[in-house]
Amino acid sequence: MLDICLLGTGGMMPLPKRYLTSMIARYNGLDILIDCGEGTQMALRKKGWSANPIGIICFTHYHADHISGLPGMLLNMANAERKDPVLMIGPKGLERVVNSLRVIAQDIPFKINFHELKEDTEDIELEEGRIRAFRVNHNVTCYGYSIILDRKGRFDAEAAKRLGIDLKYWNKLQHGEVITENGVTYTPEMVLGPERKGLKVTYATDTRPVQSIIDNASGADLFICEGMYGEDEKIESAKEKKHMTFREAAELARKAAPKEMWLTHYGPAMIRPEPFMPMVNRIFPNAVAGRDGMSKELMFEDEKVGD
Numbered sequence: 001m002l003d004i005c006l007l008g009t010g011g012m013m014p015l016p017k018r019y020l021t022s023m024i025a026r027y028n029g030l031d032i033l034i035d036c037g038e039g040t041q042m043a044l045r046k047k048g049w050s051a052n053p054i055g056i057i058c059f060t061h062y063h064a065d066h067i068s069g070l071p072g073m074l075l076n077m078a079n080a081e082r083k084d085p086v087l088m089i090g091p092k093g094l095e096r097v098v099n100s101l102r103v104i105a106q107d108i109p110f111k112i113n114f115h116e117l118k119e120d121t122e123d124i125e126l127e128e129g130r131i132r133a134f135r136v137n138h139n140v141t142c143y144g145y146s147i148i149l150d151r152k153g154r155f156d157a158e159a160a161k162r163l164g165i166d167l168k169y170w171n172k173l174q175h176g177e178v179i180t181e182n183g184v185t186y187t188p189e190m191v192l193g194p195e196r197k198g199l200k201v202t203y204a205t206d207t208r209p210v211q212s213i214i215d216n217a218s219g220a221d222l223f224i225c226e227g228m229y230g231e232d233e234k235i236e237s238a239k240e241k242k243h244m245t246f247r248e249a250a251e252l253a254r255k256a257a258p259k260e261m262w263l264t265h266y267g268p269a270m271i272r273p274e275p276f277m278p279m280v281n282r283i284f285p286n287a288v289a290g291r292d293g294m295s296k297e298l299m300f301e302d303e304k305v306g307d
């Protein structure tokens with residue numbers, strides 16, 4: 001099960017009831033935060049989630065509305081007694097930007113590791129999947145992210161018994177380890193059924209609609225996409241500032257065909273996104289206007305009740 005929460009849905013500046021764009025994913029005791037604008041720690045607190053399990057922080061780009069909340073968040077994590085290292089992922093300049101912000105948050109009891117993105121597409125391995133970063137098109141270097149979880153095949157106890165594999169190795173084989181005992185090698189493939197469908201969540205904000213988003217959001221269980229402007233007439237501003245209109249986001253979803261799309265990163269001039277949704281839903285029916293604090297549990301297909 002993968003929990004996803006939109007901490008904030010505001011672009012550029014926060015409104016009284018709208019924090020800046022950020023999302024958090026929770027899987028197996030690891031939290032992955034994407035973007036951390038000013039107030040993200042407040043949004044997390046409001047949701048009631050601890051900052052302690054945040055093990056990975058991804059930045060789409062270094063505009064203030066996506067990173068200026070980092071010092072406070074780091075202090076919050078320290079206060080929540082985070083001790084394990086934290087991995088930060090972001091475009092070129094990552095270490096310099098983070099270290100400048102850390103001047104005001106120096107007493108951090110955990111190590112920070114950096115993964116600076118250089119290629120157009122990069123995979124960062126997780127225990128049971130990966131984070132895929134992909135270049136998008138904003139007025140500074142900007143990346144979208146997919147969180148991809150694999151689902152191994154079901155453990156076949158009968159096969160393990162037939163092969164005479166000692167019980168103490170079952171768990172290791174189930175977790176992908178190769179076992180050699182008395183000169184005999186056992187591989188996970190020998191005791192695992194066919195791989196099952198995993199989960200994918202794709203997040204793209206601060207960008208024009210580009211092919212890399214369609215490729216990466218293709219078949220996603222959830223696609224979270226920016227919608228800076230509701231009105232079609234604002235297309236020129238969208239082009240100039242390298243953002244998107246709702247219609248453009250809807251067209252991306254239609255082409256990528258995810259199971260569901262949530263819109264986020266609304267311009268401060270948009271008080272309510274809902275009036276624009278009928279137009280969006282005509283293009284892509286399963287689209288929802290994201291709201292602060294909105295969350296969803298994504299289940300693996302074989303976890304769903306009735307399966």
Ligand SMILES: [Zn+2]
Binds near residue numbers: 012265
């Ligand atoms: Zn932004």
Ligand SMILES: [Zn+2]
Binds near residue numbers: 061063206
């Ligand atoms: Zn931006």
